[in-house]
């Protein structure tokens with residue numbers, strides 16, 4: 001340890017800029033200072049114990065970082081009317097990468113599939129609504145694995161799926177084929193239908209209700225038509241196995257890029273999935289609330305600099321292991337990386353202006369963060385006092401010094 005190496009152990013609030021600048025300037029005088037600073041709100045939980053070093057320290061360099069050597073793709077399931085094409089390739093370390101080519105489902109014409117000859121399901125229960133019928137229940141229907149919803153009932157079009165239709169039922173629904181007469185899909189319609197593997201939303205559907213496909217743990221692909229104009233909150237949340245999101249290119253409201261669902265008007269990424277690549281061409285500015293939360297493994301996440309803000313809960317309870325947030329990003333919202341227990345390393349840009357409450361709460365594996373600005377820039381930033389509460393002890397490496405965060 002050199003003679004100009006100063007260490008201060010101070011109880012400070014990360015948001016207390018004045019106190020920080022004071023301790024930082026004391027550190028520059030050549031003495032070791034022990035000090036106590038209380039938080040602005042006085043809460044013990046809101047304190048950060050920081051050991052500050054003004055001498056630049058560099059983050060650990062991982063000697064020989066493993067890069068997966070992936071072999072050729074092998075087809076593990078061939079495509080059919082009720083099955084996506086599934087592919088896999090693997091690395092010698094055991095890592096397996098999967099990909100999905102979505103099926104277009106049955107090609108229904110006059111009640112018969114032109115591909116496989118299957119006919120519309122019989123015996124379903126309908127209720128009359130404005131403009132036709134709404135599918136309201138399974139009724140006496142025997143097709144409880146692969147359901148084909150008829151286009152007409154009693155000579156009138158089937159226009160909707162009732163709220164909570166098949167949510168949490170005992171049915172082992174593997175696929176549901178929706179008719180082109182459909183206009184809306186209600187709330188929680190297929191919520192937690194654990195065996196559903198794909199969904200094709202036909203042209204004509206305008207609204208997909210909130211939670212419609214929430215928690216469909218085996219859902220691999222979502223294909224949206226040109227007419228979809230309204231997608232409710234968490235419509236595709238908690239779909240751990242989702243790997244393919246597509247939207248018809250002529251849809252004026254939404255588009256898909258890099259397996260991300262994006263709302264055009266607000267440039268908001270509303271739903272991501274496995275293997276999503278966040279577009280960096282300026283077509284997305286905001287990562288929306290819960291866009292990637294409750295997702296499975298995204299080992300390495302790069303947030304491009306064309307993103308301005310990461311919304312609340314965006315990556316909450318995801319299995320992300322390392323995050324690089326590129327220069328340009330300005331804010332990280334409340335609980336954005338809440339409970340990311342696999343998260344080890346984070347790179348934060350100097351462009352960052354704000355880290356909100358519990359953004360990195362309970363990130364128990366965090367080892368270090370690299371902040372691409374100076375110590376002074378860090379302390380000028382608006383950082384919530386509990387931004388990294390209940391996590392591990394980790395180091396933040398700035399360009400001209402480092403400090404540890406230890407906030408239990």
Ligand SMILES: [Zn+2]
Pocket residue numbers: 066067068069091092093094095
């Ligand atoms: Zn590997």
Ligand SMILES: [Zn+2]
Pocket residue numbers: 081105106107113114115116117118
């Ligand atoms: Zn078919």
